[in-house]
Amino acid sequence: MKKVKLEDIIEAMELINDDSNCYYNKMTGEITYVDDETRRLAEDCSMEDLESLPDWQRDDVRRAIDVEENWNYYIALPSKFDINEYDIMVKFCYFLDNDKIANQLLNALNGRGAFRRFKDTAFRLSIEEKWYEFRDEALRKIALDWCSCNGVEIDNK
Known part of the structure; x- marks a missing residue:
């Protein structure tokens, strides 16, 4: 498991609201922010749909898909x-x-x-x-x- 900077966790916790959460990737040490809208897009998105999204949104949806598909590599940060x-x-x-x-x-x-x-x-x-x-x-x-x-x-x- 990778180490994480405490400041990164606190910063991510400050982003969390009713419609989002953050996840710590045990393998990479990265923290991923996923809001409910992106999570819904990830659930309903085909590869064709994914390619039609703007770059910034495509990256967010890919991260949400990764959290969903590789759940065992992630730990949810404290929720709101x-x-x-x-x-x-x-x-x-x-x-x-x-x-x-x-x-x-x-x-x-x-x-x-x-x-x-x-x-x-x-x-x-x-x-x-x-x-x-x-x-x-x-x-x-x-x-x-x-x-x-x-x-x-x-x-x-």
């Missing part, structure tokens, strides 16, 4: 649900020393649009840098746990 950014935001609120600021952020997390309100509130309160440092460390821990659970070695070069 494994990462749970909402939970990270709540933990950040309880991490803060200032109860007034923590309560304002917790209130921002109620209802629709909570992510945007939380980030806007953090900006307004001038703690967005502290938030992003906390979030980065949380993602780092998730990535390290993922590596440990999957026997993936980290390249420290």
